[in-house]
Amino acid sequence: MSWSSDIGESKRPLFAGVAVVVLAALVPPLVLGGYGLDMLSEIMIFAMAALALDLLLGYGGCVSFGHAAFFGLGAYGAVLLTVSYEWSPWLGILGGVVTSGVAAALIGAFCVRLSGVGFFMMTLAFSQLLYSGAVKWRWLTGGSDGIGGLSRLSVFGIDTSSAPAMYLFALVCLVVVFLVTRMIVRSQFGHALVGTRDNETRMQALGYATGPIKLIAFIVSGTVAGFSGAIYASYNGFVSPDVLSWGISGMLLLMVVLGGRGTLVGPIIGAAIFLLMKNFVSSHTDHWLLIVGGAFIVCVMFFPEGIYGLRRRWVKSP
Amino acid sequence: MNKRILTGAPQTRRTVLKSTLASAATLALASPFVSARGATTDPIKIGCLNIYTKAGGVFGEAIYDGLQLYLDQQGGKIAGRPVELIKENDEFSPQVALQKIRKLVESDKVHIVAGPLGSHIAAAISSYLKGTGTPWIVTGAGDTVLTKQHLPHMFRATLSNWQVASVMGTWASAHLKKEAVYIGSDYLAGHDNAQAFRETFVAGGGKVVKEIFTPVGTNDFSAYISQIGGIAPPMVYAFYSGSDAVRFVKQYDQFGMKSKSQLVTFQSVLDGETFPAQGDSALGGVSSGIYCETLDTPENKAYVALFRAKHQNKYPGVFDESGYTAMRIIDDAAKAVNGNVEDVPAFTKAIASTNIVAPRGPVKFDQITHQAIQNVYIRECVKIDGAVHNKVIDTIHEVGDYPPNRA
């Protein structure tokens, strides 16, 4: 039909995206109760963190096993600044984001010099370092017990204490993160990053400074993860060393791979599937580890491109 | 609002319960407990939030098992209504616990929350439950400060760390030695214990020479044990839970410390749940606790017989009894309001007026803080008929809550 060809290929995904967001904003609050909306809020928060990791892992080719460091720093920053130092909640969030950004710059400077397993180990070491600090320094972080008492944000006068308000706020955050990531990925920088992932030596031969490219990706990835961590702290009103544990790093990794690495939609799908599966399965059976582990093995063996990546197998056009 | 869209879970459970409801309804009509106010025969839902996997899982399972044991004894019903126990795993993570408690209260619409074990979990969910006003029976978490909040709907049907540790401080300074080293896990309960023991031990003329805090989940205590060996105190007070308790006691024995420094502990270090793994290393240890499986009372004997009919090769520990008695408290209170647990003010008032003789002894609640007032027993680990058991060597009656909590 001439109508669609006039509009052009590039417009259809945009319409689809807008439609999805509008539906997401309108339908669940009308149809789901508080618990369901809370579940979706949590999915969207982790989707942001998974997107952040995907930028570094899927597009950058650097496998980080330490993203909990940034997620956790964002969370701790937000809680500590607001509860212990009595900053306003928004400044607390900003503080959390800045903390994780600075940490990403420092840690990234050390890590991007390594590749493959070395990078993997180093990122793990740093996040474990922060985890052990959080556990040990009770005077600052409350130790294993954590710190609570953070009240929900007020967004343009709307209190996010209610489930629908929190849900919409999380949705807005996710959309923003999605758009920002999309912009980065489609930019010159994004292309250089993917080029570095695919063949670093060739990129260097072409004159690209691959080290700084990877470092910038690392910093952006860490900062966005920190942002999602800060929102998570706001959502829970509470933070404890778990947010810095390698379990979180592993979970984000699972989400990215399950959903589809190197795509924008994949991490979101991965977060949704993982968390829904976890909650649904663990309420019904004690064997959720078996099911999640098994699902993961199947994914790695048979569709490593992830669930979103599967569409490429059926779509004929490139 | 249709919550059924989200998960299939409520639907499956409802189909199973339909038949139970039908029979319950018939019985209820004939039951003398149906009041003029028209108590429903819908199931009473109890949300059992606890740790059911990994190292703490054995205790969470013990509490759940205790709840189930009492329920089975009552034919699965309380005050004429069937009971549905909804089990949710908090994974010992406050974040996960918050998610699960929301599910239990908002989606499953439980009438009562039973749990948790972890003190940090209890702390994390208390402000949420304060907001929703859901009746909450604490079955495991012992952090002293929890009852300071005077939450009207919360009742701690188990020990407060202060109760158990402070009693030992007083008793040890009077009957054992006057110098001790404290060693415990570096989290809320560990610091709680340290403070409680220290306060009463010092008041009794004792001196705590050093306090050592070890990370939760320590593999190897040799460095710490050797350190204590270097100090050579006459007595060591230890607080540990779970795998830490097993390892510490075993390694303490392996380093030959038992004969040099008398080991006194909190109840979780030397208890029914840890004896199988600790074996003879536990012998000679003295601990304080609110329960002892060898208590020589008719209530306890009946309970132990009931327990062993179900689990032939085990004896009940503190957590088994905790679940059992918690369910009894719920049952008695539900009967007092004729099954109408939906009437939260009346129901919580009924719980507050609990005054029973449980397997552990007399139990009632402090009217201000809702902490259980109960006996604390000094127990010694001995061998009875070839198996390691706790034996009561002294009883301190009617121990209440930490006095400053009542202010």
Next chain:
Amino acid sequence: MDFLLIQILNSLVYGMLLFLLSAGLSLIFGLLGVVNLAHGSFFMLGGFFALSIISSTGSFWWALLLAPLPVVVIAVVVEMVLLRKLYHRSQLDQVLLTFGLSFVLTDFVEWFWGKDLFGINEPAPLNHSIAFLGGAFPLYRLALLGFGLACAVVLWLVIERARLGAMVRASVDNAKVAMGIGLKVPLLLTSTFAAGAWLAALAGVVAAPILGAFSGIDVEVLIPAFIVVAIGGLGSLRGSFVGALIIGFADTFGKAYMPNAAMFLIYLAMIAILLVRPNGLFGLEPVRN
């Protein structure tokens, strides 16, 4: 001084335990290039199978001999059915496979043995302490020290002297050429993975009298094993030995003298070493084609 000597002994023992724990991980990585996140699970299974063997035969020695065998069977099946198909894929895929596997194995343990805390007693001749420097030191730990040293020597002989190490590396680097010169590549690859699993399970049996057996122990031991291997050098057995001793000392003395900084110091040490020598102290170039 006495106190110092005892702590030195504690450090050596803990170091040996760490070496036994991480040797398998280092082997699998060094020769196959696979980061095995299920390593802790193999360790855990070793302890649990030992538990079962001891409760039916009453003998720790039988357990030491036989408990690693079912773990080896599981490892062989995993390698042949799953892992082998991923050798040509990225390292990330291999890591993720072993990650998923660790979940499955943990569930298996909880299913079959339950969630209780289990303990194993030291075998009869070793279950008392000897008087030492005014205190007592468990004989079992001294035996562990000796056992660890013996294993180190045997492993070195097998891998270096018998050129098994070189053969496996050749197989991984260029399978066609390796087969061309007569090496049985698939057999070597499977055997290496199985050997790593066997070492992990053996460590699980030997550590059980000290650490116990329960379903969270795989996670507890995985991180220290990783640190040791990272510090010592991926793929270097000598590195694992040295790395294990370093961590053994850092951990023990840290606990005794700087309790507030103990865990922290170890990660700091790991980062410092990796900065100066990214492949670890004795690391070889990572195995990659």
